[in-house]
Every structure is written in structure tokens, then in C-alpha cells.
Amino acid sequence: MLGLLAAHSVLAAKKADAAKDDLKDVHEKIESLKKELDASTDAHKDAADALKASETAISKAQKKIHEISLKQKQNSVTLTQLKQQSLRINDALSDQQQQLSQQLYQQYLHGNQSYTQLMLENKDPNAIARDLKYFAYIAKARSQLINEMQGNLRKVESLNDETAAKLNEVASLKQKQEEEKKALLQQKQEKAKVVQSLSQKIAAQRSEISKLKRDEKNLSNLVERLAKLAAAQKKKQLAQQKAKAKSAKKASGRPNTTPSNTTQPAPENQTIARNETLPDNDVDGVHFPSLRGKLRLPVRGEVSNRFGAVRSDTGVSWKGLFIRANEGNEVKSIASGRIVFADWMRGFGNLIIVDHGSGYMSLYGNNQALLKNVGEKVSGGDTIAAVGNSGGNESNGLYYELRRNSVPFDPLSWSNVR
Numbered sequence: 001m002l003g004l005l006a007a008h009s010v011l012a013a014k015k016a017d018a019a020k021d022d023l024k025d026v027h028e029k030i031e032s033l034k035k036e037l038d039a040s041t042d043a044h045k046d047a048a049d050a051l052k053a054s055e056t057a058i059s060k061a062q063k064k065i066h067e068i069s070l071k072q073k074q075n076s077v078t079l080t081q082l083k084q085q086s087l088r089i090n091d092a093l094s095d096q097q098q099q100l101s102q103q104l105y106q107q108y109l110h111g112n113q114s115y116t117q118l119m120l121e122n123k124d125p126n127a128i129a130r131d132l133k134y135f136a137y138i139a140k141a142r143s144q145l146i147n148e149m150q151g152n153l154r155k156v157e158s159l160n161d162e163t164a165a166k167l168n169e170v171a172s173l174k175q176k177q178e179e180e181k182k183a184l185l186q187q188k189q190e191k192a193k194v195v196q197s198l199s200q201k202i203a204a205q206r207s208e209i210s211k212l213k214r215d216e217k218n219l220s221n222l223v224e225r226l227a228k229l230a231a232a233q234k235k236k237q238l239a240q241q242k243a244k245a246k247s248a249k250k251a252s253g254r255p256n257t258t259p260s261n262t263t264q265p266a267p268e269n270q271t272i273a274r275n276e277t278l279p280d281n282d283v284d285g286v287h288f289p290s291l292r293g294k295l296r297l298p299v300r301g302e303v304s305n306r307f308g309a310v311r312s313d314t315g316v317s318w319k320g321l322f323i324r325a326n327e328g329n330e331v332k333s334i335a336s337g338r339i340v341f342a343d344w345m346r347g348f349g350n351l352i353i354v355d356h357g358s359g360y361m362s363l364y365g366n367n368q369a370l371l372k373n374v375g376e377k378v379s380g381g382d383t384i385a386a387v388g389n390s391g392g393n394e395s396n397g398l399y400y401e402l403r404r405n406s407v408p409f410d411p412l413s414w415s416n417v418r
Helices: 002-109 115-120 125-235 241-252
Strands: 273-275 301-303 321-324 330-332 337-345 349-357 360-370 383-387 397-404 407-409
Touching: 002 125, 002 337, 002 349, 002 360, 337 360, 349 383
Parallel strands: none
Antiparallel strands: 273 301, 301 321, 321 397, 330 383, 337 349, 349 360, 360 383, 360 397, 397 407
């Protein structure tokens, strides 16, 4: 029996040594992978910086196009007003032409007499005075009509020139911005391919490191248990048979050392809710804490996660919502407030933040374009951004958070989704 226990002790010691060697190999492999991951992360950072510059430029170009679109709408209103004004002037010209025709006709009926003819005729002096007064009135009215007609014609020509110049200017600017946007979008697609490739490589390396660390932990536990078992068996070699049997039973009944991983990441390709309504200015002027359950989500689309759920890509909890939506869709401010941040930020892409007062803020990330500037006041329902996938995101959509005193809380619990 003593020989059997001694042999068992030696075997346990050998297993412990072998496990230590395996553990050393795992350590070395982890360190090697970490170095590769650091190198990939640096490359990813360079690509992300390039993507930031590209996406920031795209945002500026998109903002210019948005401004041009607003200018076109304003010009459309102006053109309508100019057209109406032109119609009024043309109507006035028509009336003036008719009046002038009547005056000429009246003069014709009077025989087109001159002042000298009236004086030479043997007529009553009172009649001559009346005729002279009538002719003076006609001449003055005719001169006034002609001056007004000439002025109106000049106005029409000026309005036509102004309209043509504005149309040419807007068309030229829009064409230039569309060309710039096309070139920038092509650059963004090329940069995004680099980031996507690096992201996939880094994700695979991180996954392997996580697996190796888990294996390392299991192996460390095994080494520790085997070492304790070998020491205990050596100490009890001279003990009585009952103690030896008890030790052997304890050793043979040790629990399974491989833990099972039961934690499942929350799926992110599901649809939690579908939103079809957008914010408006009905809630303007209402104290923000009173808006719980009355807010609307800032964009039409599908909510793909729950607040607080574990993210499958990083293992951390969601601090907000990701709403899948079409690229270019309008992003609305959920309530009135002031823009306190509008810039590119790592991990969030083109990000815009609205301060609603009382410590409440709303955050909108991954945008294609930011359409408001820091310091601008906004009302509920105002368009503040355009949906995109900036920040290296593979899917188009909006990342949306609500915070109070910098602490995030569940946007769905405050929203009326329908």
C-alpha cells in the first residue's frame, strides 16, 4: 500500500510538472499574441485617425450641401415672390398702356388741337381756358404714365437678372459640393475597408487571448490542486491505513476543474422595437424631468439592443440604444436645448450632444453629418444630424444615449415608441 501511495504521489508530481510546462507555454503564447495585438492596435489607431479626418471632411461637405439645400428653398420662396411681383408689374404696365391709349384717343377726338390753334379760334375765353386746362392735365398724366412704365420695365429687368444670377450661383455650388462629396465618400469607403480588416483581425486575436486566459486559469487551478495533493500524500505515507484510505478517497473524488461558461452575450441582430414617429416641438417649454414616457426616439428605425445588456463585441454593457436606420435619414433633437458638443470622437464617430437643462443630456453618435454647431439652440424636432456609420461602424444607424449628471439611463423607459 505504501508503495502504491508513493507511486501515486510521484505520478501526481509529474502531472504537476507537466502542467507547469504547459502553463509556461501558454504564458509565452499569450505574450506573443499581446505583442501582435499591440501592433495591430497601433495600425488600427492610424487607420482610425485617417478615417476620422475623412469622416470629418464628409460631415463638413454634407453640412455645406444641407446649407445649399436650405438656400435653394429660400431662393424658391424668393423666386415665387419675384414672379408674383413681376406679374403685378406686368398688370400695372397693361393698365398704364390702356390709360395711355385712352388719353391718345381723347386727344384725337379733340382734333389734336395745339395751344396756338385754340388762341386763334374765335371761341369763348372761358371755353379756351377749360380746353387749355384739360390739355395740361392730359399732358401731365401722359408724362407720369410714361415715367411709371419705364420704371416698372427697369424693375422687371433687374428682377430677372437677379433671379438668373441666384439660380446660376446655387447650381454651381451644388454641383461643386456633390463632386466633393462623391470623392470624399470614395475615400471613406477605402479607409473603412482598412479599419474593417484590422477590426476583424483584432477581434480574432482578442477572442484567442480570452480563450487562452481561460485555459490558463483552469490550468493554474489544476497545478495548484495537484501540488497540494502530492504534498498531502507524501505527508500521510506514515499515517494509518484509515487516514491513507480517506486521503485516497478525497483525491479520487476531487471535482471537475474545468468550469463551464454559461454567460451568453445579448444578441444584437434582433429587433427590440420599431419606431416610426419622430420628435416635434410639442414638448418645448416643458421641464425635462416631466417628459418621462413622453419622449420620441430621434430617428425612424429598429432598436437592436436593450439598455444594460452585454455587448457581444466587447463584453461590456450597453449604455444606450443602437437604432438601425437608412444612411442619410434625418436625426431629430428629442426636445429643446443647446448644442454643447458637435465633433468626431473615437468610438462614436460624428457625435452631437444636446444639453436640456437640469443635468439632462442626449447624445447622438455614428452620424454621417453634423448639421448644427456648438452653442446653437434647438427645438424638439429640429434636424441636427444625418444617419451614417462613422467611427468605423459596419452598420448604418444611430447610437443614442440619455444621461443625467453624466450617468446613463434607459432611453426606452422615457420614450413612447410607436
